[in-house]
Amino acid sequence: MPLMAGKRLNPGQSSSARTRHIDIRHHFVKEKIQEGEIEMRQIPSADNAADMFTKALTPSRLAACMKVIGMAA
Known part of the structure; x- marks a missing residue:
């Protein structure tokens, strides 16, 4: 998933069958950023x-x- 697309995901948005896989990836990346394991840069x-x-x-x-x-x- 392109990082800019990941930045645009609305955290309050509910998952649907079409976006559930994105939701899982988004939360994984968000967790790794908070843990300092990865850094997002443009x-x-x-x-x-x-x-x-x-x-x-x-x-x-x-x-x-x-x-x-x-x-x-």
Whole structure:
């Protein structure tokens, strides 16, 4: 689940059959944040190599992302 989507979940919202799996994941992540095991940070697109899996990129941007994760173009 993208982190920004997780931030938008309303804590007072009741679960439905369609959102129950999100509710479980949301509470797991929330618990790990409170325990200090994980930290949520917003990563600008310019620094996020994972964008190559979720967005249409220019050939030069795709090559740069591939280089960051150790893939050959």
